[in-house]
Amino acid sequence: MRIVLVLVFSLSLCAQTTVDAKQPAAPIAPVAPQDYVCPMDKDVRSDKPGFCPRCGMKLVLGIPDDVEYPMELKIRPAVFRAGEKVQLKFRVTDPHTGKTVDHFEVVHERLFHLFLVSEDLQYFVHEHPVPQPDGTFLYDMAFPKPGMYRVAGDFYPTGGTPQLIAKTVIVPGAPGSEVKLANPSLEPELGVSHCTNMDVELVTEPPQPIAGMKTLLFFHIKPGDGIEKYIGAWGHMLVASDDLIDLIHDHPFIADGGPQMQFNIIFPRARTYKIWVQFQRNGVVNTASFTVPVAELK
Ligand SMILES: [Zn+2]
Ligand SMILES: [Zn+2]
Known part of the structure; x- marks a missing residue:
């Protein structure tokens, strides 16, 4: 009698395990609103499948925890x-x-x-x-x-x-020469960056960016016609701190193919940051660069 009981118990355990293993592949629970998330811009959420209006990535149903891949x-x-x-x-x-x-x-x-x-x-x-x-x-x-x-x-x-x-x-350089590892002292470079077939002007809001606070970066492109997406986005930006510790890759927060694009960024520290931003016009990729000093929060 005891043996039979044990058997029944292990059978039901097996059945339970099988059901559990199937669950992630076929979710039957109703989807709560705003459950579709952009894996890149995690504040972009939707209650239905689609694509991120900011970076174009496919929205996913729940994102795994951030784990670094070596x-x-x-x-x-x-x-x-x-x-x-x-x-x-x-x-x-x-x-x-x-x-x-x-x-x-x-x-x-x-x-x-x-x-x-x-x-x-x-x-x-x-x-x-x-x-x-x-x-x-x-x-x-x-x-x-x-x-x-x-x-x-x-x-x-x-x-x-x-x-x-x-x-x-x-x-390394030539044999016997030493590699100099000096900290660069970057002069601010704001205003207009002259590129291959466009001029790009940067205006920041606030005019003096502050570490840890949101800064809006407005890029004005001249001439404003013929602007095209470059590898799937209206613009690509890489931001690097002068000590090369912080690296941020970002895309426009607001862009519609017109001559003004807005990026939002939080500079992590009170350092000088170099910004490279890439826009495509009439088939030509332009890289504009700026140097922005970031102040400490007082
Ligand atoms: Zn790329
Ligand atoms: Zn990009």
């Missing part, structure tokens, strides 16, 4: 100097299993966005390493001069959340 960067050849051809290889691993991630969501028409910034904040690159069948990404380049660089990968592993992971690379 990104490995290997440079070949292992010994290299400024000006020499090298290959950067990026490998993302799953923080839970340690395995190479080989499924990524498309973000702004690409699987992997690369930002490269030199220590003096004069050199800026936004490129797209080539995906390989094993899940890694390759990018051929030459570092233009000796010094320290920040190399940031921007990607969205399937099942995770969008990531921006930065690595530091020290690039």
Whole structure:
């Protein structure tokens, strides 16, 4: 009699387990309002499926917790100097299993966005390493001069959340020469930035940005015609602190294809920040740059 009871008990346990395992794949609970969230702009919510009006990403039903996905960067050849051809290889691993991630969501028409910034904040690159069948990404380049660089990968592993992971690379110069690692002293550069086929003017609100507080960045483009989306967004902005600690990739808060675009940002610290912003006009990608001092909250 006792044996039968035990059997019944374990059978019902099994049944219970099976039902539990099926639940995440087929949710039957009614969807609460505003449950669709943009994985990138988490304040954008909707009660129905669709796309984020700000960055164009597909809204998802509930986002997983923010967990960092380790990104490995290997440079070949292992010994290299400024000006020499090298290959950067990026490998993302799953923080839970340690395995190479080989499924990524498309973000702004690409699987992997690369930002490269030199220590003096004069050199800026936004490129797209080539995906390989094993899940890694390759990018051929030459570092233009000796010094320290920040190399940031921007990607969205399937099942995770969008990531921006930065690595530091020290690039040697001629044999025997020392690599100078000086802190750049950046002069403010506000007003108009002259680009390939447009001028871009920046006006901030408040005029003196304050660390930890929201700053509105208004970009005015002249001429204002022929503005096009560039890889899925009206504009792309990378913000870097002068010590290269803070890196932020952002998209317009308000944009409609007209000559004015608004980005909202919270500068994390009272430092000087370099801003690169990219807009496309008549098929040409323009990169405007500004240097903005950020004050402490008093
Ligand atoms: Zn990109
Ligand atoms: Zn972007």
